Amino acid sequence: MKYNNIIAAAIAATILTACTGNPKSSGYDELDQWAETMVQNHLNQLGYPVNQNSHLDGFYEWYIANRLDRVVMNNAGSPFDVTSSLLSSHKFEREVLKFFAPLYGFDDNDFWGMVSSSGTDGNNHGIYFGANYLYNTTGLKPVMYVSDEAHYSNMRLADLQNLDLKLIKSDDMGRMIPEELEKALDPSRPCLIVYAMGSTFKGAIDDQKTLNEVLAKYPQMKVYRHVDAALFGGYLPFTEYAGMVDRKELNFQSIAISGHKFFGVDDPAGLFFTTKEVYDNQSKYDIAYLNRDMKMISCSRSAITPIKFWWLIQKAGYEAWNKEAVQILENTAYLKAELDCIGWPCWVNEYSNTIFLKRPCKETVSKYYLACNYDERFGGELAHIVVMQHVTKECIDVLVKELSEELKN
Ligand SMILES: *Cc1c(COP(=O)(O)O)cnc(C)c1O
Numbered sequence: 001m002k003y004n005n006i007i008a009a010a011i012a013a014t015i016l017t018a019c020t021g022n023p024k025s026s027g028y029d030e031l032d033q034w035a036e037t038m039v040q041n042h043l044n045q046l047g048y049p050v051n052q053n054s055h056l057d058g059f060y061e062w063y064i065a066n067r068l069d070r071v072v073m074n075n076a077g078s079p080f081d082v083t084s085s086l087l088s089s090h091k092f093e094r095e096v097l098k099f100f101a102p103l104y105g106f107d108d109n110d111f112w113g114m115v116s117s118s119g120t121d122g123n124n125h126g127i128y129f130g131a132n133y134l135y136n137t138t139g140l141k142p143v144m145y146v147s148d149e150a151h152y153s154n155m156r157l158a159d160l161q162n163l164d165l166k167l168i169k170s171d172d173m174g175r176m177i178p179e180e181l182e183k184a185l186d187p188s189r190p191c192l193i194v195y196a197m198g199s200t201f202k203g204a205i206d207d208q209k210t211l212n213e214v215l216a217k218y219p220q221m222k223v224y225r226h227v228d229a230a231l232f233g234g235y236l237p238f239t240e241y242a243g244m245v246d247r248k249e250l251n252f253q254s255i256a257i258s259g260h261k262f263f264g265v266d267d268p269a270g271l272f273f274t275t276k277e278v279y280d281n282q283s284k285y286d287i288a289y290l291n292r293d294m295k296m297i298s299c300s301r302s303a304i305t306p307i308k309f310w311w312l313i314q315k316a317g318y319e320a321w322n323k324e325a326v327q328i329l330e331n332t333a334y335l336k337a338e339l340d341c342i343g344w345p346c347w348v349n350e351y352s353n354t355i356f357l358k359r360p361c362k363e364t365v366s367k368y369y370l371a372c373n374y375d376e377r378f379g380g381e382l383a384h385i386v387v388m389q390h391v392t393k394e395c396i397d398v399l400v401k402e403l404s405e406e407l408k409n
Helices: 002-020 029-044 059-065 090-104 119-138 152-160 178-184 208-216 232-238 276-280 304-315 317-342 362-367 393-408
Strands: 111-116 143-147 164-168 191-196 223-228 254-258 270-275 346-348 354-358 371-375 380-386
Touching: 090 111, 090 232, 090 254, 090 270, 090 304, 111 119, 111 276, 111 304, 119 152, 119 191, 119 223, 119 254, 119 270, 119 276, 143 152, 152 164, 164 178, 178 208, 191 208, 208 223, 232 254, 232 317, 270 276, 304 317, 317 346, 317 354, 317 393, 362 393
Parallel strands: 143 164, 143 191, 191 223, 223 254
Antiparallel strands: 111 270, 254 270, 346 354, 354 380, 371 380
């Protein structure tokens, strides 16, 4: 027993050194201790959709070795505005956008996009651009529709933008109900619909094809579709289900994806794409000191994030992300099967890497940073696990073993 403990401690120490390299003191104990805890715990984070197995190795060494840490840059303005005179990384931002745009079905010469500051920032632009586009092309204020299980940012943003919002009921598994959408539709006004891909807690994907058929019954009603694909928009393009985030198949006008989820940017980041037509039909406000029309909501934008994205494309790119996407779905199926095997109640939507389950004990919830929810239809107290790159089979085995112990107590 003792011997085993010594071995375990030795392994833990080796892993810790491998993760931290040689820790360097900042001179502030509090800060150093915090850093150590973050590094020790990061692989245990199973409840939130971030990739703790990123491909940013070497980025900071390069950045500092080239003294970029002394430079203040800013990507204010459109990355496609080549007259920009700022110290910026616009050139690399454009390359990043050109890499990703076709993955979401946007034609190389007919899209506008940006590296955004988050999935929420992308939703903000999708909703804002959509509402403006509909108003500027019809003279009518739109009604916004979104499912009641969609990410809260969409509701918050509708509020912020003072839009008439209709929350559409979703089914037990979290998908917008087509009949409910039809009941709520006001065909006398343009329709701004936000599709959830997926819903926050249950990982449900709105069935865009069926919902689009409902909208198609009202051909006089102008429609703008924004897809909130913060998490699933990361991995789906690299799977056999790529068509689910393809504008060519689903005819959406904009899409938002988070950069810190599947792609593993280590700070909040995102991608936003729309069409040139939408971008060209926004309200105009000429900004004298910048000598151009700025269509985006925020002025200053990170110049570092696009460089990280660009770095990730070189180091991971299509091939690694393809492998990881397939692995994520395989490991999700594995976790589901293992939980079924020990008889732990759990559910998962199709195409989803998010398993929701009967809530484990408090210690397990806090050890694995699980996100919790309550839903009578599934027996009340729930938690969810998001299977990202660092959630390996080994990690799943440890967790399932702990849960089966819990069942015995
Ligand atoms: C995570 C998430 C968001 C919020 O994205 P942030 O990048 O955290 O702002 C919005 N919608 C969905 C579907 C999400 O999964």
